[in-house]
Structures are given as C-alpha cells and as structure tokens.
Amino acid sequence: KIFSLAEEKGFISPEEKRALAEDDVLRFLAMPGFSSAEEVSGVSGRGVGLDVVKNKVEALGGMLLMNSVRGQGTTFSLKLPLTLAIIQALLVKVGEEIYAIPLGVVAETAVISSHEIRYVSNQEVIFLRDDTLPLIRLSQVLGLPNENGRGSFPVVVVEMALKSVAIAVDDLLGQQEIVITSLDRFLKGIRGFGGATILGTGEVALILDIPTLVS
CATH class of the missing domain: 2.40.50.180 (CheA-289, Domain 4)
Structure with missing residues (x-):
C-alpha cells in the first residue's frame, strides 16, 4: 500500500516501484508531506510526524529504524549514541x-x-x-x-x-x-x-x- 501511494502521489515512477524492497518503506513514511491517511484530522493526514522524528534523531547522531512483519505489526526503534x-x-x-x-x-x-x-x-x-x-x-x-x-x-x-x-x-x-x-x-x-x-x-x-x- 505504501509503495502504491508513493506512486500515486508522484514520489516514484512505476519502474522505481518495482525495484523497491521492504526496507524502503521507512523512506516514504518519513518523507515530508507523505501520508497514508485518507482524510485529514487533528493527528493525521498532514504528512508531518515521522519526518520530524527522523530529523531530530539524526541531528543527535542517531537513526530511526523500522521492522515490519506481515500480520504481526511494525516496530519503530530510535537508536541514539551512548555518548549522548x-x-x-x-x-x-x-x-x-x-x-x-x-x-x-x-x-x-x-x-x-x-x-x-x-x-x-x-x-x-x-x-x-x-x-x-x-x-x-x-x-x-x-x-x-x-x-x-x-x-x-x-x-x-x-x-x-x-x-x-x-x-x-x-x-x-x-x-x-x-x-x-x-x-x-x-x-x-x-x-x-x-x-x-x-x-x-x-x-x-x-x-x-x-x-x-x-x-
């Protein structure tokens, strides 16, 4: 669904979509302006959220990681340097x-x-x-x-x-x-x-x- 939405919104071409792997999902979820919500509400649909988190974590020298298992769920992990x-x-x-x-x-x-x-x-x-x-x-x-x-x-x-x-x-x-x-x-x-x-x-x-x- 994420890749199809990315294609519909013009983020990627059909050729690029076919070359994507599961690990590329996070790249789109963290893009400014990208949202899978069908309607805009107070908490979703505006395309801001994960991109803010990703930018803040990377500014601290860390990484935002995602692990998704079909039928079980998705886990987001924040990896920060121990020196911080x-x-x-x-x-x-x-x-x-x-x-x-x-x-x-x-x-x-x-x-x-x-x-x-x-x-x-x-x-x-x-x-x-x-x-x-x-x-x-x-x-x-x-x-x-x-x-x-x-x-x-x-x-x-x-x-x-x-x-x-x-x-x-x-x-x-x-x-x-x-x-x-x-x-x-x-x-x-x-x-x-x-x-x-x-x-x-x-x-x-x-x-x-x-x-x-x-x-």
Whole structure:
C-alpha cells in the first residue's frame, strides 16, 4: 500500500516501484508531506510526524529504524549514541581549568589542612571519619601547576567498587546538570577523560573518567 501511494502521489515512477524492497518503506513514511491517511484530522493526514522524528534523531547522531512483519505489526526503534546523556556532575576547578566529576561516584566533599596529610608506603593519605583515604592531587595527575603554599584545600571523596579515594582540587564550583558530548577523535585517546560539556557561561569543561584516573 505504501509503495502504491508513493506512486500515486508522484514520489516514484512505476519502474522505481518495482525495484523497491521492504526496507524502503521507512523512506516514504518519513518523507515530508507523505501520508497514508485518507482524510485529514487533528493527528493525521498532514504528512508531518515521522519526518520530524527522523530529523531530530539524526541531528543527535542517531537513526530511526523500522521492522515490519506481515500480520504481526511494525516496530519503530530510535537508536541514539551512548555518548549522548544528561547527568548531574560536580564542577571543580584546578588552576584556571574547570572539570566535571560525575555525581554518581561522589560520596562527599571536605576541606582539609596540609598538616592532616600523612604518608603510608610513600603514598599521601588523609584520615576522614575513621577511614584512611589515598590522596590524589588532580593537578599532578593532569600535569597542571600545583599550589603547594595553600594551608588548606578542598577534596572530593569518590567511591568505586573496590576503594574510596580523596581527590584534591583548587576549588568546588557546585553541582550542575550537564550534557555529555563525545570527544573529538584526536582527543579520544587521552587517558582520564570521558567526554566534554559546554557550561552555561560558554566555557568547555572536560568530564573526568574517575576509575581511569585513580587506577
């Protein structure tokens, strides 16, 4: 029926119709102005709907898929990239740069004094609520200037399956909902980053891949 309607409406010629396969149905259903409804109503007949969905999905880097089985029905599937997501994140500052830590791994934040730092097997640690936590200075991990002269500084305590770690930063900027975008192919190989986001100020913040950074 779809192919016949497409021929009647002048979308294809009789020769093109004979060469079509079942997979081509979606191409017509998603065409602007194409409709199989015989009468125009408030919800059908105007030829808008699937074309809008298809354009929106493709703008996000995804695909609209259709699977139809005669006598059983038709399934429409939206396939979106896994890198597209909205998450809650804790924004932190190191030097002049802003980074985002996914809130799902954040247990708490605290401010510690330099004299609270101890060493265990040449590893800096802090004691927080009867727990001994390894201290990782984000500035050192990322190769940024380290403010050694500060008497106190904030830490972000992150929890993973096997351990908890305190990450030292220069400043805590607060919690924010962010949209994750994938890194450019030239940056994907850089260890410790899971993506990027554009903040409301227009600044770009890299999203930290915490399990990789602390491993």
